[in-house]
Amino acid sequence: MKCKKCGNKAVIRLRAHHISLCCEDFLSFVLNRVQQTIKRYKLFVPKERIVVAVSGGKDSLALFDILQRLGYPVEGFHLDLGIDGFSQRAREAVEAFFVEREAPLHLYSLNENIGAGVPKIASQLRRSPCSLCGLMRRYIMNRFAWEKGFSALATGHNLDDEGAALLGNVTRWQIGYLARQAPLLPAFHPRLVKKAKPLALVSEREVLAYCILRAIAYHEEQCPHAKGATSRSHKEALNLLEYYSPGSKIRFYQEFLKHQGIFPDSASQGLQECAVCGFLTTRERCQFCEVLEHYKGSPLPMRRSEAGKG
């Protein structure tokens, strides 16, 4: 197996792209794909302040590494979810990564700021830790990025994540989600920061190979509360199609983006300010504040920013 670019010994075969590549050319290949994604979907403009949400897993650390190597001025944001053991080890991986490259890292700990982690809050409220975690992460990251004056929040969603989400949206025909799912979610309100997924065209396997070849010490562990079968079954189904017909996954996603205009959108309708924290919601009080109120018995969310309501 020889590298298609230089003829040296290849380390990876990419059936979807009909090529085998050596270490160096594979790393360039990934960088190029991310750069193309940024350009094609207009993810970033020059010199803007980008914050990368880093969980400590392979995707987010690879993303940070790639954006840094591409010359973007990036900072990291890590949310410590307060899941016993798991969260400590994730945080250690993140801190070691940022210390090693002397890059700026922001930390937010649920235990320190709210007095409890996801499992404790979930168990008290008797709701699924996964949906609660998603809700809290979205709120905290959105609010952090906006309050700190970042103009873009980048996340490590890879092609398999995006493909699985798309397959889920398609098999349930969730038109609203289909209208919005994209590598870029624009800031459709002044108090929201745009969200970008620069790895959207890089497969999970490619991200993994990138981390291995770049010796990135990521946090390998799966969350003990990890979602059940839903997204896993969609990934498996796509992998099956990919196995029979290499390139299926990326075609599915890219062709979708070409035709996405078909699906009518109503995303930014009805956004208002939460009566408690002043951040955006479609209700009178945002879900985050509701969670905190039910958990603590009193409405006491994150400190309300000066830039907040009026």
Next chain:
Amino acid sequence: MKCKKCGNKAVIRLRAHHISLCCEDFLSFVLNRVQQTIKRYKLFVPKERIVVAVSGGKDSLALFDILQRLGYPVEGFHLDLGIDGFSQRAREAVEAFFVEREAPLHLYSLNENIGAGVPKIASQLRRSPCSLCGLMRRYIMNRFAWEKGFSALATGHNLDDEGAALLGNVTRWQIGYLARQAPLLPAFHPRLVKKAKPLALVSEREVLAYCILRAIAYHEEQCPHAKGATSRSHKEALNLLEYYSPGSKIRFYQEFLKHQGIFPDSASQGLQECAVCGFLTTRERCQFCEVLEHYKGSPLPMRRSEAGKG
């Protein structure tokens, strides 16, 4: 395992519908679903002449049996494709089925009418037997149904067939196909007969169980030229989703039908009469006549009907 309807011993569990049923109630269940499909998608009107395309496989024989039991005046049409051994055995199964129930059957043999079967024509024209077979079947069935004055052509496509086709159309985002794929393809030209798929909401497994419980002796063999992995991989992918989340398959298909209006259609545009046979085509000469001309060296298709051009 008890029947949810009568409490007797159940013979089948239908996870997608959260029920187990005994033999009698399962057969009624299938009949009801087909009747509902006919009603909901307006497949047939009372007293119209319906021809069922019968290959001899489980789906088409089950469909004929069901439509007969529901009281529709159906006739069968079998196309003998001239595939050595396979076609003889298929034809025998069909003939035995129709003799047993003294139902009207129309036969058309490629060998007798054209002088060769699909494999011979395909090999001479150096094209894939599967695409050639599809093309010839569509032409002959459409033309037969129209010339014999039938108002509907019913085919045995089941939920797995329709789901797999839909998944294929969705993963490749073939908007034109998405606009038209449905249990009913209306007769959008006076020289075309409407096409109906009354088994579209009955899964492959349910059809199989129906045949077993009704002791229908269908032709079990798979065509030796059977299409490779494409539709099989889509069926496998859907089965995987169904396994993790029972009901996925039927939700995927039914929700699609609800939202289908999103996809713009251009089906009936540019239909004209074939210069050779007078039947409908989007070209000057239809593909069927082109095949025959290349095969025989002279344009000599099926006898041109009196009802043909002008």
